[in-house]
Amino acid sequence: xxxxxxxxxxxxxxxxxxxxxxxxxxxxxxxxxxxxxxxxxxxxxxxxxxxxxxxxxxxxxxxxxxxxxxxxxxxxxxxxxxxxxxxxxxxxxxxxxxxxxxxxxxxxxxxxxxxxxxxxxxxxxxxxxxxxxxxxxxxxxxxxxxxxxxxxxxxxxxxxxxxx
Amino acid sequence: xxxxxxxxxxxxxxxxxxxxxxxxxxxxxxxxxxxxxxxxxxxxxxxxxxxxxxxxxxxxxxxxxxxxxxxxxxxxxxxxxxxxxxxxxxxxxxxxxxxxxxxxxxxxxxxxxxxxxxxxxxxxxxxxxxxxxxxxxxxxxxxxxxxxxxxxxxxxxxxxxxxxxxxxxxxxxxxxxxxxxxxxxxxxxxxxxxxxxxxxxxxxxxxxxxxxxxxxxxxxxxxxxxxxxxxxxxxxxxxxxxxxxxxxxxxxxxxxxxxxxxxxxxxxxxxxxxxxxxxxxxxxxxxxxxxxxxxxxxxxxxxxxxxxxxxxxxxxxxxxxxxxxxxxxxxxxxxxxxxxxxxxxxxxxxxxxx
Numbered sequence: 001x002x003x004x005x006x007x008x009x010x011x012x013x014x015x016x017x018x019x020x021x022x023x024x025x026x027x028x029x030x031x032x033x034x035x036x037x038x039x040x041x042x043x044x045x046x047x048x049x050x051x052x053x054x055x056x057x058x059x060x061x062x063x064x065x066x067x068x069x070x071x072x073x074x075x076x077x078x079x080x081x082x083x084x085x086x087x088x089x090x091x092x093x094x095x096x097x098x099x100x101x102x103x104x105x106x107x108x109x110x111x112x113x114x115x116x117x118x119x120x121x122x123x124x125x126x127x128x129x130x131x132x133x134x135x136x137x138x139x140x141x142x143x144x145x146x147x148x149x150x151x152x153x154x155x156x157x158x159x160x161x162x163x164x
Numbered sequence: 165x166x167x168x169x170x171x172x173x174x175x176x177x178x179x180x181x182x183x184x185x186x187x188x189x190x191x192x193x194x195x196x197x198x199x200x201x202x203x204x205x206x207x208x209x210x211x212x213x214x215x216x217x218x219x220x221x222x223x224x225x226x227x228x229x230x231x232x233x234x235x236x237x238x239x240x241x242x243x244x245x246x247x248x249x250x251x252x253x254x255x256x257x258x259x260x261x262x263x264x265x266x267x268x269x270x271x272x273x274x275x276x277x278x279x280x281x282x283x284x285x286x287x288x289x290x291x292x293x294x295x296x297x298x299x300x301x302x303x304x305x306x307x308x309x310x311x312x313x314x315x316x317x318x319x320x321x322x323x324x325x326x327x328x329x330x331x332x333x334x335x336x337x338x339x340x341x342x343x344x345x346x347x348x349x350x351x352x353x354x355x356x357x358x359x360x361x362x363x364x365x366x367x368x369x370x371x372x373x374x375x376x377x378x379x380x381x382x383x384x385x386x387x388x389x390x391x392x393x394x395x396x397x398x399x400x401x402x403x404x405x406x407x408x409x410x411x412x413x414x415x416x417x418x419x420x421x422x423x424x425x426x427x428x429x430x431x432x433x434x435x436x437x438x439x440x441x442x443x444x445x446x447x448x449x450x451x452x453x454x455x456x457x458x459x460x461x462x463x464x465x466x467x468x469x470x471x472x473x474x475x476x477x478x479x480x481x482x483x484x485x486x487x488x489x490x491x492x493x494x495x496x497x498x499x500x501x502x503x504x505x506x507x508x509x510x511x512x513x514x515x516x517x518x
Binding site: 002003004005006007008009010011012013014015017018020021022024025026028029030031032033034036037039 | 217220221222239269288289290291292293295296299300303306307310311313314317318321333336337340353356357358360361364365384385386387389390391394449
């Protein structure tokens with residue numbers, strides 16, 4: 001039973017010592033230790049959070065970059081395609097224009113040739129008529145040198161010219 | 165978390181039971197050996213029971229070995245004679261009697277002029293006994309240790325822990341995150357200083373008690389009673405309405421059963437500190453008794469073979485006691501935080517686990 005009977009003196013000293021211990025440690029040990037632990041935890045937490053945020057930001061940046069590259073590629077393709085179309089169009093147009101121009105030139109030439117020809121023919125006709133009259137004049141002059149021939153001709157002409 | 169806690173509980177329970185049964189078994193054996201020993205070595209007068217009691221109980225001087233004794237101050241107060249302070253050496257010189265006081269088995273009584281114990285005079289003994297001296301020593305060690313750690317926290321601010329700080333820091337983390345936070349809940353910070361002090365106080369005294377010549381401080385009922393009462397007071401000062409209401413009118417209990425429940429609940433309220441008090445006291449005392457009994461066997465048998473075997477066995481027991489020193493400090497802190505937690509819990513759940 002000796003062991004189970006608490007002695008008053010020991011309880012007194014225990015209360016005193018333990019009380020002082022709790023007070024002292026709470027003020028000079030646990031407070032700074034716990035606040036330092038908390039601070040460190042917070043700093044680790046914030047560092048981890050920042051790393052996470054940075055990683056997210058990096059991912060976002062990368063996605064943005066990819067998107068921009070893809071867009072640029074699309075744009076480039078589009079521009080190339082448009083340029084090609086434009087050049088094709090221009091070529092086609094030029095060809096067409098050349099053809100029509102050529103056709104027009106040919107038509108004009110033809111017309112000019114035709115006109116020349118007509119004018120030439122008319123001139124030739126005129127010239128031939130003039131030659132013919134000259135020839136006829138010469139022939140007539142030669143034919144009508146004697147009196148008899150003149151008379152025969154006149155009579156011929158008279159007989160032909162029937163009076164109706 | 166709950167499963168982990170249950171596992172811990174099982175481990176603790178099995179270890180406690182193991183150590184307790186072990187101590188009882190050992191004590192049982194002890195009885196036989198003692199009887200035999202007394203028969204065999206009557207002339208030597210080696211009383212193992214007395215030896216063990218001498219080692220585990222408090223005394224007015226600190227005896228490390230025969231001859232190596234530190235005298236401690238004796239402080240007495242009586243209403244009739246006032247305060248008296250003198251060295252415990254005075255008792256030794258006077259064969260247990262000094263200045264009208266007698267030290268009878270470490271209990272000090274006043275002698276009446278005719279040399280008999282005066283029962284009318286009630287002597288209040290505030291002596292710095294072996295336990296008080298050890299208590300003061302542990303307090304100084306704790307204050308020095310924790311101040312060093314606090315200082316190294318200041319100098320190592322924001323850096324990795326260094327030196328003794330790296331040993332103490334995980335324990336503080338463990339107490340805070342595994343013991344106090346889950347059991348008390350969001351308002352844990354208020355109780356943390358007390359519970360940390362409690363843990364380190366019990367731990368350091370358990371460990372000091374294991375040293376040769378160490379005092380059995382945490383195996384003293386006065387110490388464990390004081391600690392249990394402090395926890396009890398903290399629990400009930402901070403207890404909320406829910407806790408008190410639960411005592412008066414537990415939910416889902418038929419009205420006829422209420423008187424019975426009051427008895428059970430009120431018994432439960434006082435059983436908690438009682439269990440705290442007895443668990444620590446019994447565990448530490450039992451551990452000391454086992455080791456002392458084993459060592460006592462050497463003196464009883466006085467044989468080299470027995471001595472060798474028992475040395476190995478004592479070494480093993482010392483290792484177990486080292487574990488128990490940590491374990492009991494942990495359990496006391498864990499249960500204290502559970503009791504505080506159950507009293508300040510906001511949404512009360514059925515909590516009859518202990």
